[in-house]
Amino acid sequence: MSERRRPDDTGPDVIDLIRRQHAAVRDLFDEVDAARGAERRAAFDRLVRLLAVHETGEEEIIHPLARTATAGGSGLVDARLAEEYVAKQQLSDLERLGTDDPAFPAALDALRLNVLKHARSEERYELPKLQREAPTALKAAGPPMRAAMAMAPTHPHPGAESAAANMLAGPVLALTDRVRDAIRKVRGENTAGNA
Numbered sequence: 001m002s003e004r005r006r007p008d009d010t011g012p013d014v015i016d017l018i019r020r021q022h023a024a025v026r027d028l029f030d031e032v033d034a035a036r037g038a039e040r041r042a043a044f045d046r047l048v049r050l051l052a053v054h055e056t057g058e059e060e061i062i063h064p065l066a067r068t069a070t071a072g073g074s075g076l077v078d079a080r081l082a083e084e085y086v087a088k089q090q091l092s093d094l095e096r097l098g099t100d101d102p103a104f105p106a107a108l109d110a111l112r113l114n115v116l117k118h119a120r121s122e123e124r125y126e127l128p129k130l131q132r133e134a135p136t137a138l139k140a141a142g143p144p145m146r147a148a149m150a151m152a153p154t155h156p157h158p159g160a161e162s163a164a165a166n167m168l169a170g171p172v173l174a175l176t177d178r179v180r181d182a183i184r185k186v187r188g189e190n191t192a193g194n195a
Contacts (some may be wrong), residue, residue: 013142014145022122028043052153053152094108
């Protein structure tokens with residue numbers, strides 16, 4: 001997927017990146033829902049990873065920027081962080097449950113509703129506010145956002161929703177997640193479910 005660049009920009013538009021990731025999350029929810037067996041596990045693994053990486057980038061870069069650079073940003077960000085905590089807890093519970101559990105489809109639907117509501121709130125409130133009130137800072141956020149996502153944990157960690165928590169615990173959690181993923185890959189196990 002190519003990244004759209006603005007003529008005056010040296011990197012991809014961070015708003016476009018976030019929106020593309022939201023679209024990919026929607027597509028992955030559909031893919032997980034439609035698949036069965038090993039295909040469902042693989043699609044769920046991709047969903048887990050994308051959500052974990054995406055939220056880390058937002059928590060480390062976008063939300064702190066919205067909190068400090070926009071009027072009323074603290075309340076806006078606090079609401080998004082509360083949504084992210086709930087979604088991380090649900091995602092973590094789904095990982096433990098496993099994709100073959102009979103309760104998985106209903107739990108996936110509940111997660112989907114919360115995640116899509118959260119994405120809509122970001123796209124309707126937080127991102128437009130940043131575009132209007134902090135365009136220069138937002139433009140500069142692309143490279144740090146991509147760096148944060150490149151070093152992000154690959155699984156949900158409820159309670160690490162703030163930039164400070166991500167900065168302190170994130171590198172250790174990311175390393176732990178990536179080692180666990182590599183071991184499971186070598187063993188031929190899925191990286192989500194029965195954790």
